[in-house]
Amino acid sequence: xxxxxxxxxxxxxxxxxxxxxxxxxxxxxxxxxxxxxxxxxxxxxxxxxxxxxxxxxxxxxxxxxxxxxxxxxxxxxxxxxxxxxxxxxxxxxxxxxxxxxxxxxxxxxxxxxxxxxxxxxxxxxxxxxxxxxxxxxxxxxxxxxxxxxxxxxxxxxxxxxxxxxxxxxxxxxxxxxxxxxxxxxxxxxxxxxxxxxxxxxxxxxxxxxxxxxxxxxxxxxxxxxxxxxxxxxxxxxxxxxxxxxxxxxxxxxxxxxxxxxxxxxxxxxxxxxxxxxxxxxxxxxxxxxxxxxxxxxxxxxxxxxxxxxxxxxxxxxxxxxxxxxxxxxxxxxxxxxxxxxxxxxxxxxxxxxxxxxxxxxxxxxxxxxxxxxxxxxxxxxxxxxxxxxxxxxxxxxxxxxxxxxxxxxxxxxxxxxxxxxxxxxxxxxxxxxxxxxxxxxxxxxxxxxxxxxxxxxxxxxxxxxxxxxxxxxxxxxxxxxxxxxxxxxxxxxxxxxxxxxxxxxxxxxxxxxxxxxxxxxxxxxxxxxxxxxxxxxxxxxxxxxxxxxxxxxxxxxxxxxxxxxxxxxxxxxxxxxxxxxxxxxxxxxxxxxxxxxxxxxxxxxxxxxxxxxxxxxxxxxxxxxxxxxxxxxxxxxxxxxxxxxxxxxxxxxxxxxxxxxxxxxxxxxxxxxxxxxxxxxxxxxxxxxxxxxxxxxxxxxxxxxxxxxxxxxxxxxxxxxxxxxxxxxxxxxxxxxxxxxxxxxxxxxxxxxxxxxxxxxxxxxxx
Amino acid sequence: xxxxxxxxxxxxxxxxxxxxxxxxxxxxxxxxxxxxxxxxxxxxxxxxxxxxxxxxxxxxxxxxxxxxxxxxxxxxxxxxxxxxxxxxxxxxxxxxx
Numbered sequence: 001x002x003x004x005x006x007x008x009x010x011x012x013x014x015x016x017x018x019x020x021x022x023x024x025x026x027x028x029x030x031x032x033x034x035x036x037x038x039x040x041x042x043x044x045x046x047x048x049x050x051x052x053x054x055x056x057x058x059x060x061x062x063x064x065x066x067x068x069x070x071x072x073x074x075x076x077x078x079x080x081x082x083x084x085x086x087x088x089x090x091x092x093x094x095x096x097x098x099x100x101x102x103x104x105x106x107x108x109x110x111x112x113x114x115x116x117x118x119x120x121x122x123x124x125x126x127x128x129x130x131x132x133x134x135x136x137x138x139x140x141x142x143x144x145x146x147x148x149x150x151x152x153x154x155x156x157x158x159x160x161x162x163x164x165x166x167x168x169x170x171x172x173x174x175x176x177x178x179x180x181x182x183x184x185x186x187x188x189x190x191x192x193x194x195x196x197x198x199x200x201x202x203x204x205x206x207x208x209x210x211x212x213x214x215x216x217x218x219x220x221x222x223x224x225x226x227x228x229x230x231x232x233x234x235x236x237x238x239x240x241x242x243x244x245x246x247x248x249x250x251x252x253x254x255x256x257x258x259x260x261x262x263x264x265x266x267x268x269x270x271x272x273x274x275x276x277x278x279x280x281x282x283x284x285x286x287x288x289x290x291x292x293x294x295x296x297x298x299x300x301x302x303x304x305x306x307x308x309x310x311x312x313x314x315x316x317x318x319x320x321x322x323x324x325x326x327x328x329x330x331x332x333x334x335x336x337x338x339x340x341x342x343x344x345x346x347x348x349x350x351x352x353x354x355x356x357x358x359x360x361x362x363x364x365x366x367x368x369x370x371x372x373x374x375x376x377x378x379x380x381x382x383x384x385x386x387x388x389x390x391x392x393x394x395x396x397x398x399x400x401x402x403x404x405x406x407x408x409x410x411x412x413x414x415x416x417x418x419x420x421x422x423x424x425x426x427x428x429x430x431x432x433x434x435x436x437x438x439x440x441x442x443x444x445x446x447x448x449x450x451x452x453x454x455x456x457x458x459x460x461x462x463x464x465x466x467x468x469x470x471x472x473x474x475x476x477x478x479x480x481x482x483x484x485x486x487x488x489x490x491x492x493x494x495x496x497x498x499x500x501x502x503x504x505x506x507x508x509x510x511x512x513x514x515x516x517x518x519x520x521x522x523x524x525x526x527x528x529x530x531x532x533x534x535x536x537x538x539x540x541x542x543x544x545x546x547x548x549x550x551x552x553x554x555x556x557x558x559x560x561x562x563x564x565x566x567x568x569x570x571x572x573x574x575x576x577x578x579x580x581x582x583x584x585x586x587x588x589x590x591x592x593x594x595x596x597x598x599x600x601x602x603x604x605x606x607x608x609x610x611x612x613x614x615x616x617x618x619x620x621x622x623x624x625x626x627x628x629x630x631x632x633x634x635x636x637x638x639x640x641x642x643x644x645x646x647x648x649x650x651x652x653x654x655x656x657x658x659x660x661x662x663x664x665x666x667x668x669x670x671x672x673x674x675x676x677x678x679x680x681x682x683x684x685x686x687x688x689x690x691x692x693x694x695x696x697x698x699x700x701x702x703x704x705x706x707x708x709x710x711x712x713x714x715x716x717x718x719x720x721x722x723x724x725x726x727x728x729x730x731x732x733x734x735x736x737x738x739x740x741x742x743x744x745x746x747x748x749x750x751x752x753x754x755x756x757x758x759x760x761x762x763x764x765x766x767x
Numbered sequence: 768x769x770x771x772x773x774x775x776x777x778x779x780x781x782x783x784x785x786x787x788x789x790x791x792x793x794x795x796x797x798x799x800x801x802x803x804x805x806x807x808x809x810x811x812x813x814x815x816x817x818x819x820x821x822x823x824x825x826x827x828x829x830x831x832x833x834x835x836x837x838x839x840x841x842x843x844x845x846x847x848x849x850x851x852x853x854x855x856x857x858x859x860x861x862x863x864x
Contacts, residue, residue: 190816195786201816202852209851216853223820226800226828231793231821232786238853 010051012365014100017044021093022434029086038081039249042071043256048096050257057103060096063114067092070121079124088120094438183269184244184251189237194261196232201262205238207254212244241269368464371424375611378414378421379708382612385414386705386729415706422463422609429507429516430458432471436478436505443482450489450499451482456506462514463609469586470516470606473579477518477602478503480576485522485600495597497521513588513630514608519601525594527551552592552600556580584740586610587628587723615707615736616684617728618698621671624734625698626707626726631739633685633693635701638662638678649675653683653695660685662695663746665737669721686739694743709736721745777805780845784811784818792818796825802834809840814848823854 024041027034049064070089073079081089095117098109186208190201208214216238223235242251251266252259389407433455444451462470486492486501493499504519527548534540534554546554558577583590588606607613607630615626616635636655643662644652651662662683666672676697683695707726712719712735723738778795781788796804806822829836841849 195815195817198786200785202814202819202848205851205853216851218853218855220823223824223827225831226793226796226821226824229793229820229824231789232817234817235820236816236852240853 007055010055011100011104013051014048017048018093018097018100019431019434020044021096022090022437023430025086025090025093026437028081029083029090033081035075035249038071038075042068042075045071045096046256048100052103055103057099059109059114060099060103063092063096063099063118066118066121066125067096070125073125073127078127085124088117088124090441092117092121094441097438182244184242184248185265185267185269186240186242186251187237187263187265188240188255189263190234190258191261191263192232192234194258195234197261199258199261201234201236201238204255204258205240208240208242208251211246211250211254212242214240214242216240237263366424371421375421375425378418379611382414382418382706382708383727383729385410387731390729418612418706422611423461425464425609425611426461427464427467428459428461429467429470429514432467432474433458433505433507435471436474439475439478440482440503443479447483448488449482449486449501451486451501451503453478454502454504456504457508460507460509460514461608462507462606463611465610466514466586466606466608469582473582473604474505474516474518476576476579478505481518481520481522481600485520487523491523495523509608510605513605516604516606517601518604519599521599524596524598524600525552525555525592527594527596530554549593552594555592556590589740611709612706613709613726613736614704615726616704617702617707617734618682618684619700619702620669620698621666621676623666623671624702624728624732625665626734626736627684627686627696627698628723628736628739629704631686633687636683636685636695638681638683638695638697640679643678651675651678653678655685655695660693660695661746662697663743664697665742666697666699668742668745686743692743694746696737696739696742707734707736776802777807779807779809780811782810782812784814786815786817789815789817789821793821796821796828800828801832804829804834804836806836806838807840808838808845809842811842811845814845816852819849819852819854 021041021044024037024044027037028041045064045068049061049068052060052064067089070079070092074081074085079085095109095114099114101107102109188201188204190199190204194201205216217240219237219239220235222237223229229235244251248266248268252264255262255264389411392403392407437453437455440451440453481503482501486503487495487497489499492501502521504517506517506519508515531540531546531551531554534551534557535542539554539557540546555576556579580590583604583606586606587610588604590602590604592600592602594600613626614629616629616632618625618627638653642654644654644659646652646661652659653662654660662678664675667675676699678697681697681699682701683697685693685695687693707728709724710726712722712725715725719735721738721741722735723741724736725733726736728734776799778799780792784792804825826836
């Protein structure tokens with residue numbers, strides 16, 4: 001594995017850590033005070049810092065370090081994570097994310113923003129509450145007044161404004177008074193992996209010894225004879241008795257990076273006393289070992305500059321406060337001690353990823369290309385299986401039951417394989433939703449509104465392609481909701497609402513599709529203004545009589561914007577039409593409902609996957625077509641009496657006392673020149689965008705089956721009215737109907753290419 | 768970083784006894800079995816647990832062979848790490864075994 005690969009893994013893990021960080025902070029923001037949440041947040045930043053140090057990403061390290069210090073204050077209870085504090089933290093998480101992506105992809109970050117936040121974080125760590133102006137630097141006098149011993153050390157300041165920050169050791173003594181002088185029994189058995197990942201048990205034990213008074217017994221029972229041993233295996237284990245005023249968590253923190261490569265047991269000695277197995281040989285301890293070790297680290301040439309600074313800071317504090325240098329020294333030692341710093345950090349990062357993964361079940365990381373190849377192959381398998389069973393049915397007139405049974409089983413198996421493979425691509429929408437919370441924060445900040453994003457159903461799973469394509473339209477809509485939807489705090493208060501607006505983003509599964517709802521509790525759509533705007537922009541006639549619903553849907557028209565002033569955020573007249581088109585390109589639908597004074601709700605319904613589709617196979621003018629099953633409401637055999645002519649060549653069908661326009665699919669697609677007689681065919685009642693129903697007329701229904709979508713664009717060229725193609729069991733190509741495009745065409749609009757699937761948006765499984 | 772022979776039946780330990788050194792040290796000890804051995808630990812700056820494992824296994828092997836295994840001139844770092852990881856110095860730095 002070369003350096004770049006390790007680095008790539010590091011960045012992937014950064015993504016995970018950042019997600020963890022953000023969700024933790026949001027939990028805290030919602031009032032969660034679980035220490036584990038704080039720890040998770042701290043760990044995330046700590047791991048990013050650790051890995052970044054190994055790759056010499058100094059900007060990242062320095063910012064993460066300051067961030068971590070402040071988080072440590074929260075962790076130790078010195079800093080109450082109130083709204084103000086969390087606001088700074090969330091912003092810091094955003095900057096950290098920016099720094100990570102700048103480190104990965106190059107580019108720069110907003111230096112002044114970073115510096116401003118560093119100052120705010122430092123101020124928080126020093127016990128100052130965030131100033132009203134936010135970015136104002138704490139006065140030097142105020143800093144001196146806090147008089148931490150480390151203040152006297154020279155502070156190397158680099159461009160990003162990094163200064164080593166004193167860790168708050170003074171808070172440790174009264175941190176957990178309950179454990180004052182408790183004796184812990186620690187059993188530590190490293191595995192081979194611990195060493196092969198570059199960790200060293202001796203160093204962990206040294207770190208442990210710094211927490212308190214330690215006596216240790218080494219268990220050598222497992223050590224084989226010299227000629228039988230593997231010099232790189234792990235045979236020793238330890239039983240340690242540790243007298244400390246720290247809690248169990250602090251002991252576990254020492255093993256943080258090695259936790260997954262060792263068996264670790266930490267318990268209070270009282271509980272442990274019953275199952276004493278090893279005689280304890282107390283080993284007297286002098287702390288001079290530690291001082292030597294720190295000094296050696298300082299001299300180590302291989303140390304990263306920032307690590308040197310940390311070590312220096314740690315050494316100073318070690319002199320002043322003999323204990324409690326665990327964290328600072330831990331990080332420094334980790335970087336300094338290893339000859340191959342990179343691999344150790346990567347290993348550490350891996351450990352943490354393993355930690356994250358273990359919490360959410362075991363996972364493996366697979367290249368997306370491989371999954372796609374598998375999906376394509378399974379698609380081929382499904383087609384092949386269908387062809388096989390068709391030819392068996394055609395040739396085997398005797399109907400040998402064993403073959404038929406075998407085929408049926410094969411069919412079930414392929415279906416199951418296909419479902420399982422699709423499930424691999426399915427991912428929770430959580431990452432996209434999380435990105436939205438940042439957008440809400442930033443936009444709300446810009447426009448001076450107070451907005452809370454509430455998410456629901458983040459774990460709803462949908463195909464990765466859909467997730468990837470979802471981010472852009474969602475961003476647009478969130479911006480719109482924040483900028484236009486939610487009123488200013490003053491207006492809200494005047495209207496008797498909570499000055500803090502709420503934007504709710506939810507996802508759920510609904511009949512084989514994913515339903516994403518974006519709800520705001522703003523003022524709702526100002527229909528009068530929308531209508532006026534549409535008239536001004538020549539989108540509708542001045543005397544047009546439109547229902548509320550139709551007016552609401554006007555905002556999806558191209559070139560429509562109601563914003564009085566064009567802002568950075570939204571209101572450039574592109575937006576909702578683009579949103580609608582991207583959603584349509586995903587095979588989805590979007591609708592809006594709005595209540596004046598109570599807010600608007602956008603509902604998007606998207607297919608779960610873009611690779612397979614349950615379709616109804618129909619015949620139209622001798623052609624075989626597939627109609628997506630999700631679009632079909634019902635099928636019916638029209639009777640002559642139910643068909644009514646309307647206008648020059650329009651026809652309606654009456655269904656349960658309501659009229660529904662009849663759409664002759666064969667005519668629209670130019671399969672035939674004259675209109676077919678509806679009575680000879682079948683009508684498929686479909687739901688089109690905007691909720692209206694249409695009856696699509698086809699000649700006959702062949703059956704219902706799952707088809708593998710093959711992009712027409714990739715293999716041929718775009719055909720208006722056709723979404724994609726598939727291969728049927730008999731090897732013939734069948735076209736998949738783009739229902740919305742056909743319905744739109746029936747309304748007199750020509751079949752425009754953009755109405756259907758765009759080439760780049762086309763379906764995942766291309767043969 | 769390989770351990771150097773300081774003469775027949777004697778072995779000078781490398782300065783850094785880390786993961787990489789464990790196999791080297793193991794190989795050296797294996798090749799020196801059957802005769803008395805003096806280990807020179809004066810230049811040791813860092814000891815990893817895996818090298819300590821090899822050394823302890825060495826002590827036991829020599830004991831089995833009824834030969835002497837003597838650690839001489841242990842450096843401070845060597846002694847302190849052994850102490851830290853709970854290896855009774857009598858087990859290892861014994862005068863005569």
